[in-house]
Amino acid sequence: MKFSGLLSRTNHEPPGVTGVARVDRRTGDLLRRLGPGDVAVLDHVDLDRRTAEALVGAEVVGVVNASPSISGRFPNLGPELLVAAGVPLVDGVGTxxxxxxxxxxKVRLHAGAVYVGDREVARGVEQTAESVADAMIEAKAGMAAQLEAFSANTIEFLRRERALLLDGIGVPEVYVPLRGRQVLVVAGGPRHAADELRGLRKYVREHRPVLVGVEAGADTLHAAGYRPDIIVGDPDGIGTEALRAASEVVVPAQTDGHAPGLERIQDLGIGAVTFPASGNAEDLALLLLDAHGAALVVTVGLRAGLREFLDRGNSGSTPSTFLTRLKLGGKLVDGEAVAALHRSRVSFGAVSLLVLSAVVAMGAALAVSGVGQVYVDMAVDVFRSGFDWLKGFFS
Known part of the structure; x- marks a missing residue:
């Protein structure tokens, strides 16, 4: 009986998901080390959308969070995104x-527990779509307090970075011409940003905007077959091929002048300029474009609704994001809106089909009336000329 039971257990895989643990208290450092098949083990209160997108993009098979992924302070977006992507999230297991x-x-996740072999090393709550939805409803009650904190942080940030925001003091010079030009800025996670970018192919082909990649957005641009004109962000989180392809690289620096990732740029032999400021890379990219006179800035992967502002928690980047968008005002346009406008335009195929139908009908009428083949040939020549003109117009 014992022998039979042993055979039964060894012939079946244990339940749950199994992967290689990647452990780090510092979320940013952890994200740079993740790869397919890993289990991310972190300590991140109120898991935000950007972190969740990076986890999904790294193709992790599971996430173990020592802290609550939804604390209830505000409705953060990360857990919802992870669960929707089918990534198991074991929450609040303790430090x-x-x-x-x-x-x-090698670790295994099953029913809220974390195992090494057959030994349970931690236990928490495995989040589901239902549990996340319930927690988000409760978290909305904390929005008022977060808005008050947000207002105070915004005033403090404006005092600290007033010269940068109002006068552009500290914005580095770049060689790529920007004044009066349209610019496409790509940021955010690789999946949704890549989808949005595909929807903007007609816009890029027609308007030839300056292409700016912000951190992971640089890799998204490069993977889509585009060469970034400018990259803004920590080089440690950007692929070598994208960095080498860019015309210019702008590295955010701390106010004391220290720029993380600058050593990697130097090792690769790539020229770069630093941008000392306390804002995040997205906001610095927008301020750079505004200071150098960009006429229109189309964004991919930059969300700035109320939930996105609060989703950044108490980070100093939240006031920066709010004030930066106020500064750019009407020249800032969401890429989804631009893609929708281009989709609504009459397509080349539809117009050419309409012209072809008209020519065929006219040719048939001429043939029936006995006017002669000469006129049919003339109609075909007219169609071909029109087809070439339409092709040039829509290309």
Whole structure:
């Protein structure tokens, strides 16, 4: 009986998902080390959308969070995105997991528990679509307090970065011509940004905008077959091929002048300029474009609704994001709106089909009336000329 039971267990895989643990208290450092098949083990209160997008983009098979992914302070977007992507999220297991698990160790997640072999090393709550939805409803009650904190942080940021925001002092010079030109800025996670970028192919082909990649957005541009004109962001989080393809690289720096990732740029032999400011890379990119006179800035992957502002928690980037968008005003346009406008235009195929139908009908009428083949040939020549003109117009 015992022998039979042993055979039964060894012939079946244990339940749950299995992967290689990648452990780090610092979320940014962890994201740079993740790859397909990994289980991300982190300590991140109120998991935000940007982090969740990076986790999904890295193709992790599971996420273990030592802290609550939804604390209830505000309705953050990360857990919802992870669950929708089918990535198991084991939540609130406690900080002990960061000591118990070794980086590179094989782990298994099942029913809210974390196992190494047959040993349970941590237990929390496995989030589902229903549990996340319930938590988000409760979290909306915390929005009023977050808005008050947001207002105070905005005033403080304006005092600290007034010269940059109002007068453009500290914005570095770039060699790519920007004044009076349209610009396409790509940021955000690789999946949804790539989808939006595909919808803008007609816009890019027609208007030839300056292409700006912000951090992971640079890789998205490069993967889509475009060469970034300018890259803004920490080079440590950007692929080598995209960095080498760019005409210019702008590296955000701390106010003391230290620029993370600058050593990598130097090792690659790529020229770069630094941008000392306390805002995030997205906001610095927008301020750079505004200071150098861009006429229109179309964005991909930059969301700035109320939930997105609050989703950044208490980070100093929230006031920066709000004030930056106020500064750019009407020249800032969401890429989805631009794509929708281009989709609504009459397509080349539809117009050419209409012209072809008219020519065929006219040719048939002429043939029946006995006017002669000469006129039919003339109609065909007219169609061909019109077809070439339409092709040039829509290309």
């Amino acid at each position: 002990g997991v960061l000591r118990e698990l070794k980086d590179g160790e």
